Amino acid sequence: MSGVTLTKAVKKYGDLEVVHGVDLTVEHGEFCVFVGPSGCGKSTLLRMIAGLEETTDGQIAIGGRDVTAVDPADRGVAMVFQTYALYPHMTVEENMGFGLKMNGHPKAEIEAKVSEASRILKLDQYLKRKPKALSGGQRQRVSIGRAIVRGPEVFLFDEPLSNLDAELRVDMRVEIARLHKDIGATMIYVTHDQVEAMTLADKIVVLRAGHIEQVGSPMELYANPDNKFVAGFIGSPSMNFVEGLASSGAVVVPAFGNKAFKTDLALPSEGTPVTVGVRPQDISIAPAESGAEVDLTEQLGGVAYTYLICPTGERIVVETKGVEAPASGSQVWPSPAEDALFLFDAETEKRLR
Amino acid sequence: MADRSRFFRSELAGPMATAHSRAAARFMISPAVLLLLGWMIVPLSMTVYFSFLSYNLLMPGMEEFIGFTNYEFFLTDPAFFEALTNTILLVVGVLFITIVGGTALALLLDQPFWGQGIVRILVIAPFFVMPTVSALVWKNMFMNPVNGLFAHMAKGMGLEPFDFLAHAPLFSIILIVAWQWLPFATLILLTALQSLDQEQLEASEMDGANFGSRFIYIVLPHMSRAITVVILIQTIFLLSVFAEILVTTNGGPGYASTNITYLVYAQSLLQFDVGGGSAGGIIAVILANIVAIFLMRMIGKNLEA
Ligand SMILES: Nc1ncnc2c1ncn2[C@@H]1O[C@H](COP(=O)(O)OP(=O)(O)OP(=O)(O)O)[C@@H](O)[C@H]1O
Ligand SMILES: [Mg+2]
Numbered sequence: 001m002s003g004v005t006l007t008k009a010v011k012k013y014g015d016l017e018v019v020h021g022v023d024l025t026v027e028h029g030e031f032c033v034f035v036g037p038s039g040c041g042k043s044t045l046l047r048m049i050a051g052l053e054e055t056t057d058g059q060i061a062i063g064g065r066d067v068t069a070v071d072p073a074d075r076g077v078a079m080v081f082q083t084y085a086l087y088p089h090m091t092v093e094e095n096m097g098f099g100l101k102m103n104g105h106p107k108a109e110i111e112a113k114v115s116e117a118s119r120i121l122k123l124d125q126y127l128k129r130k131p132k133a134l135s136g137g138q139r140q141r142v143s144i145g146r147a148i149v150r151g152p153e154v155f156l157f158d159e160p161l162s163n164l165d166a167e168l169r170v171d172m173r174v175e176i177a178r179l180h181k182d183i184g185a186t187m188i189y190v191t192h193d194q195v196e197a198m199t200l201a202d203k204i205v206v207l208r209a210g211h212i213e214q215v216g217s218p219m220e221l222y223a224n225p226d227n228k229f230v231a232g233f234i235g236s237p238s239m240n241f242v243e244g245l246a247s248s249g250a251v252v253v254p255a256f257g258n259k260a261f262k263t264d265l266a267l268p269s270e271g272t273p274v275t276v277g278v279r280p281q282d283i284s285i286a287p288a289e290s291g292a293e294v295d296l297t298e299q300l301g302g303v304a305y306t307y308l309i310c311p312t313g314e315r316i317v318v319e320t321k322g323v324e325a326p327a328s329g330s331q332v333w334p335s336p337a338e339d340a341l342f343l344f345d346a347e348t349e350k351r352l353r
Numbered sequence: 354m355a356d357r358s359r360f361f362r363s364e365l366a367g368p369m370a371t372a373h374s375r376a377a378a379r380f381m382i383s384p385a386v387l388l389l390l391g392w393m394i395v396p397l398s399m400t401v402y403f404s405f406l407s408y409n410l411l412m413p414g415m416e417e418f419i420g421f422t423n424y425e426f427f428l429t430d431p432a433f434f435e436a437l438t439n440t441i442l443l444v445v446g447v448l449f450i451t452i453v454g455g456t457a458l459a460l461l462l463d464q465p466f467w468g469q470g471i472v473r474i475l476v477i478a479p480f481f482v483m484p485t486v487s488a489l490v491w492k493n494m495f496m497n498p499v500n501g502l503f504a505h506m507a508k509g510m511g512l513e514p515f516d517f518l519a520h521a522p523l524f525s526i527i528l529i530v531a532w533q534w535l536p537f538a539t540l541i542l543l544t545a546l547q548s549l550d551q552e553q554l555e556a557s558e559m560d561g562a563n564f565g566s567r568f569i570y571i572v573l574p575h576m577s578r579a580i581t582v583v584i585l586i587q588t589i590f591l592l593s594v595f596a597e598i599l600v601t602t603n604g605g606p607g608y609a610s611t612n613i614t615y616l617v618y619a620q621s622l623l624q625f626d627v628g629g630g631s632a633g634g635i636i637a638v639i640l641a642n643i644v645a646i647f648l649m650r651m652i653g654k655n656l657e658a
Contacts, residue, residue, distance in 0.1 A: 073561035
């Protein structure tokens with residue numbers, strides 16, 4: 001068993017606390033993705049698990065064993081770096097076998113494991129090359145191979161695909177997903193790419209400013225966000241937020257022509273502002289004399305994203321079928337599906353449930 | 354030299370330059386090349402010319418052509434072989450001390466510690482001291498058997514003071530020269546060390562490499578290029594060490610601390626034998642070129658790629 005458990009993990013650089021008491025459990029064999037805006041502490045948290053950053057306070061356990069003070073090499077984890085961090089003067093083969101060599105494994109065993117890994121990653125023909133004679137995607141495969149060869153209980157990835165071009169990124173993403181299925185090891189993966197997070201993860205951890213905002217499966221987070229931040233972060237294009245006013249058993253939304261949307265949720269007292277969230281694909285538009293002005297339209301072929309300016313000045317995005325997209329400058333009437341609204345407290349940004 | 358021409362081609366003309374711009378580039382650097390050539394050729398050919406003459410300053414106007422006699426005398430002089438050995442020992446000794454010491458210092462200076470800036474400047478300082486001055490400081494303040502610091506330390510420990518320059522003259526000179534070149538080596542090696550990708554070190558740490566293995570497998574290969582540069586540059590200068598010998602031991606006792614450069618000086622200016630000195634100079638040039646070829650062969654390939 002090789003789950004990872006963080007208990008009140010804290011990281012401070014001097015007086016500056018960047019990770020504030022994080023509690024998290026990653027089950028054995030789970031693919032866990034950390035997402036969050038830049039600077040929120042994803043890398044820091046990952047490096048704490050790897051042992052490359054000292055944990056200021058709290059506890060980290062891998063496979064039930066407390067490793068808070070254990071050396072990186074002895075934690076049973078392997079890491080794939082964003083910049084690959086291959087050893088430039090060693091061949092691909094030597095790069096992948098380095099970890100085993102350092103731990104005194106016999107040559108024959110190293111060779112067997114390296115060739116196994118190179119078979120999985122289709123690196124056979126590059127084994128004798130130096131890293132600088134490889135393309136970016138090949139380098140990243142080598143660095144994944146280096147991790148595989150060591151046979152770790154936990155794989156750690158820090159934005160492994162962000163240096164690759166879009167097409168290669170899709171290929172590698174599929175490859176990583178396949179790898180996870182084949183090996184079945186626990187993997188923790190840092191990214192700020194929505195799509196990577198949604199497609200790869202069994203469990204997504206949304207971080208903001210050193211706090212965990214919400215943990216759950218991709219669909220849980222998408223369908224049932226705990227707060228405005230998670231709602232806005234998961235899903236692409238992101239959720240629209242407009243202002244609403246609580247009235248008895250309904251929310252009045254000025255942006256949608258002062259329409260009152262009925263709700264069973266516990267609303268704050270009448271007249272209090274609430275934040276109304278609605279995803280772009282849950283709004284339909286119809287041509288109208290007045291309503292919202294079409295600012296511009298992005299055509300993607302099958303679908304189009306239409307940017308609207310509501311009478312209140314608020315901007316929203318609406319997803320339409322490609323052929324139905326309205327011309328810019330025209331007026332449309334946006335009407336959201338009533339059961340697709342998310343309501344948030346305007347002050348605390350917590351979801352109203 | 355092959356490297357130099359490649360450098361000029363790629364830096365000045367670039368791979369995509371037209372024939373025209375390449376010709377223009379050649380034309381424009383030609384004055385500099387001619388000047389350098391003249392600068393080099395004139396003294397060299399005069400030295401070659403003198404080396405075939407019997408030319409003694411004590412007997413001016415008596416010059417005559419004597420063929421290879423000067424070379425014969427210089428090469429069969431027992432002092433020549435001693436000087437050759439000394440030159441090699443001096444170069445190798447100083448290289449060894451500066452590279453080992455420079456690497457160690459660079460590793461230390463790369464660690465974060467309080468007062469880092471000042472310590473770095475202090476480490477660089479010896480490089481700015483003139484060779485004669487530093488040799489005199491070592492001779493009189495450290496190695497002097499009566500007043501020197503080392504003598505005081507020896508006496509403090511109840512030992513007999515050691516007369517460095519009399520009993521270990523070559524070793525003392527190696528120490529003095531190494532002290533002067535240590536900052537240079539440290540500086541170059543420190544820059545190399547600082548350009549090492551931290552993530553590589555972290556990756557190797559995760560791979561289970563301890564400090565020693567990290568140094569051998571990651572740090573040293575990364576620094577090999579810088580070490581090559583240090584060896585090349587220092588060798589060129591160390592072959593011609595002179596001032597330090599002149600002000601400390603005068604090449605003595607006997608020929609114990611005479612290197613080729615100093616032997617040439619002794620021949621032509623102490624014995625007023627310009628012909629013999631010139632022959633020695635030409636031999637030194639040939640030896641230096643042999644060394645250069647070997648160096649280029651052995652480690653020059655480190656600089657490519
Ligand atoms: N050595 C350090 N000293 C002080 N603060 C640091 C240090 N390293 C990181 N930080 C701070 O810690 C916070 C988290 O950094 P981290 O690298 O984990 O962000 P991240 O979520 O990985 O961002 P990105 O998506 O841009 O990689 C940042 O605010 C950063 O400024
Ligand atoms: Mg990061």
